[in-house]
Amino acid sequence: MMMLASASAGLAFPNAGLGAVHGLTAPIGGRLGAAHGQANAALLPSVMDYNVEACLPQHASIARAWDATAPAKEELAARHAIDLVRKMLIDLEIPTLAALGVTEANVESLAKDSMGEFSNNNSNPAPLTEAV
Numbered sequence: 001m002m003m004l005a006s007a008s009a010g011l012a013f014p015n016a017g018l019g020a021v022h023g024l025t026a027p028i029g030g031r032l033g034a035a036h037g038q039a040n041a042a043l044l045p046s047v048m049d050y051n052v053e054a055c056l057p058q059h060a061s062i063a064r065a066w067d068a069t070a071p072a073k074e075e076l077a078a079r080h081a082i083d084l085v086r087k088m089l090i091d092l093e094i095p096t097l098a099a100l101g102v103t104e105a106n107v108e109s110l111a112k113d114s115m116g117e118f119s120n121n122n123s124n125p126a127p128l129t130e131a132v
Contacts, residue, residue: 013120020047020114020128023121027113032101041094045086047124052078054125 013022024047025039052059052075059078063070066084070077102110111130114121121128 017123018120019124020050020121023119023124023128024110024114026120027110028097028100028102031106031110031113034095034100038095039097039100041089041092042097042100045082045089046097048082048085051125052082 021040021043024043025034025036028034028039028043029036048055048059056074056078059081060070060074063077063081063084067080070080108130115128115130
């Protein structure tokens, strides 16, 4: 039943609008052999930061649900959510992108591989290009 649930979720991904976290994870896993969950986690705060202006209410909601002392101002609360995620990744000892093999030398090819007609990057709240 777990395999059926996992397969069903996988089939839904292209229609779910997963955005840049999943769009960028695919080449990191494929080219560098990074575990999918670790790559997703390592990317999450950077993608949240990139999307913050397009997702202020959602990010602020995360901060307020997570931390009762989150700032009242929406933009500050949204940025606080990103800080909370970064701290959680440190606390959980999630490898950084560098530890997963992402370097200045391979960023361009990873970015190119993450784009395309069927990329999850196409559903990212803030538009992406290879240059971003």
